[in-house]
Amino acid sequence: MLSSKGFAAHSAQTPLAPFTFSRRAPGPTEIAIEILYCGVCHTDIHMARNEWGQSMYPMVPGHEIVGRVAGVGSAVKKFKVGEIAAIGVIVDSCRKCEPCDRGEEHYCLEGPTLTYAAKDRVDGTTTMGGYSNNYVVDERFALTVPANLDLAGVAPLLCAGITTYSPLRHWKVGPGMKVGIIGLGGLGHMALKFAHSFGAHTVQLTTSPKKKEDALRLGADEVVVSTDEEQMKKHAASFDFIIDAVSAPHEMAPYLALLKQDATLTIVGLPERPPSIDIFQLISKRIAVAGSMIGGMPETQAMLDYCGKNDITADVEVIPMEKINEAFDRMLKQDVKYRFVVDMSSLK
Numbered sequence: 001m002l003s004s005k006g007f008a009a010h011s012a013q014t015p016l017a018p019f020t021f022s023r024r025a026p027g028p029t030e031i032a033i034e035i036l037y038c039g040v041c042h043t044d045i046h047m048a049r050n051e052w053g054q055s056m057y058p059m060v061p062g063h064e065i066v067g068r069v070a071g072v073g074s075a076v077k078k079f080k081v082g083e084i085a086a087i088g089v090i091v092d093s094c095r096k097c098e099p100c101d102r103g104e105e106h107y108c109l110e111g112p113t114l115t116y117a118a119k120d121r122v123d124g125t126t127t128m129g130g131y132s133n134n135y136v137v138d139e140r141f142a143l144t145v146p147a148n149l150d151l152a153g154v155a156p157l158l159c160a161g162i163t164t165y166s167p168l169r170h171w172k173v174g175p176g177m178k179v180g181i182i183g184l185g186g187l188g189h190m191a192l193k194f195a196h197s198f199g200a201h202t203v204q205l206t207t208s209p210k211k212k213e214d215a216l217r218l219g220a221d222e223v224v225v226s227t228d229e230e231q232m233k234k235h236a237a238s239f240d241f242i243i244d245a246v247s248a249p250h251e252m253a254p255y256l257a258l259l260k261q262d263a264t265l266t267i268v269g270l271p272e273r274p275p276s277i278d279i280f281q282l283i284s285k286r287i288a289v290a291g292s293m294i295g296g297m298p299e300t301q302a303m304l305d306y307c308g309k310n311d312i313t314a315d316v317e318v319i320p321m322e323k324i325n326e327a328f329d330r331m332l333k334q335d336v337k338y339r340f341v342v343d344m345s346s347l348k
Contacts, residue, residue: 001025002032005347006132007324008058012050015325016131019058023136024123025071030138032071033085038130039064039155039314040340042186042247043270045328047117051272056117062130062342063089063115064158066151070134078139084151086143086304087135088158089294090114092121095140103298105141131324133347143301146308153313156186156339157304159294160314164191164243165303167266167292168198171241175199180242182226182255184211184218186314187245187268189338192218193312195243203235205242205255214337218315226254237285239263249273252289253281261285266292314339320346 001022008019026032044061046052065087069079079085092113093100099107106112113121116129145154164187173179179200181191188204195202196219203222204215212223224231232254239258242265249271256278259265267275267289277289295303307313315338319327327340 002134002136004128004132004134006060006128007321008060008128008131009048009055010058012048012055016048016061016328019060021058021060021128023128023134026073026136027122027138028073028075029140030073030136031069031076031079031085031142032134032136033065033067033087033142034070034134035065035067035130035132035344037066037152037155037318038062038342038344039159039316040324040327040331040342041156041159042331043159045331046270046272048328054117056126059117060128060131061116062132063087064155064160064341065115065130065135066145066155066158067135076139078144079142084145084147086145086154086158087115087130087137087141088143088162088300091127091137091141099296102296104296106294106296131321131342133344141297143297143304145304148311149308150313152316152318152341152343154304154307155341156190156314156316157307158300160186160190160339161307162295162300162303163187163268163293164245165194165306166295166299167243167268167290168194169299170292171264171266173198173200173241177201177240178203178238180205180224180239180255180258181220182242182244183246183269184208184215184338185245185247185334186336186339187247189218189315191243191245191268192220196220197310197312203239232258237261242266243268245269247271249275252277256281256287256289259285259287262287264288264290266290268292316341318343322346
């Protein structure tokens with residue numbers, strides 16, 4: 001067994017606090033990593049506070065993990081001790097269904113094993129996440145990291161990055177397309193970077209005029225204040241694709257009005273209440289509202305490789321572990337540009 005320490009939620013009402021626990025030693029195809037950085041995702045708040053009604057306690061959150069390989073099983077081929085490895089939202093799946101066979105393990109028909117607050121397929125224990133000093137995972141669900149990238153900036157790519165990269169690739173965003181990004185937070189700023197990098201005419205849609213300068217810096221060709229009816233009317237029926245990265249409840253109608261005929265709005269944010277959609281808006285232009293969730297292991301590796309070739313990472317604020325509860329509160333106030341990342345050396 002490996003001795004582990006981290007920060008855990010013990011109930012929906014209590015702040016995260018120091019916690020010690022154990023992890024199994026790596027099996028034949030597994031690696032153990034010493035965690036260097038872990039991103040702080042809005043999902044961590046939802047789960048820690050049981051806002052989706054599926055949480056299990058005690059819970060060590062964290063699914064945007066970058067670390068150094070500290071041990072390898074006897075059959076591991078992908079990693080050597082001392083190399084950098086990354087772990088994202090899922091750490092196992094059935095590995096035999098149709099989605100798993102095509103490298104879309106996140107759509108596993110039996111359900112993927114989440115990095116934390118899930119039943120481990122190997123030993124039946126509850127998975128504990130990356131707000132900790134170490135992790136054990138099968139090499140299939142660990143990723144290699146381009147050597148040129150800043151490791152703190154890589155951590156959010158394991159969730160915010162792939163969550164936005166995957167739909168942009170699936171709907172073939174590229175040159176000649178007009179693409180809108182709703183929201184400029186952890187997810188939104190990555191969607192903006194990727195859409196711009198893919199060659200699309202990229203428009204940031206925001207409720208805050210104060211975010212214009214930052215949006216332009218991050219790659220927006222235009223910025224539209226979505227609460228300004230005149231600005232929105234100028235862009236009516238002109239977008240090929242919109243990605244909605246907002247995690248708070250909001251009206252959909254103003255954004256659906258921006259879509260061209262046969263265009264798609266894809267939701268990647270996770271508000272606690274489902275959106276209300278006017279069916280007449282859909283049928284009048286044959287537009288679609290879709291959803292997307294992270295990516296499989298091959299696509300996530302492709303995303304990291306793309307980021308390495310194009311020098312793309314998240315904009316982060318690095319914090320010590322003891323400031324995690326303050327970080328949760330600041331996230332809810334949108335007081336971060338644009339992702340908190342915990343420096344796990346602070347656990348020592």
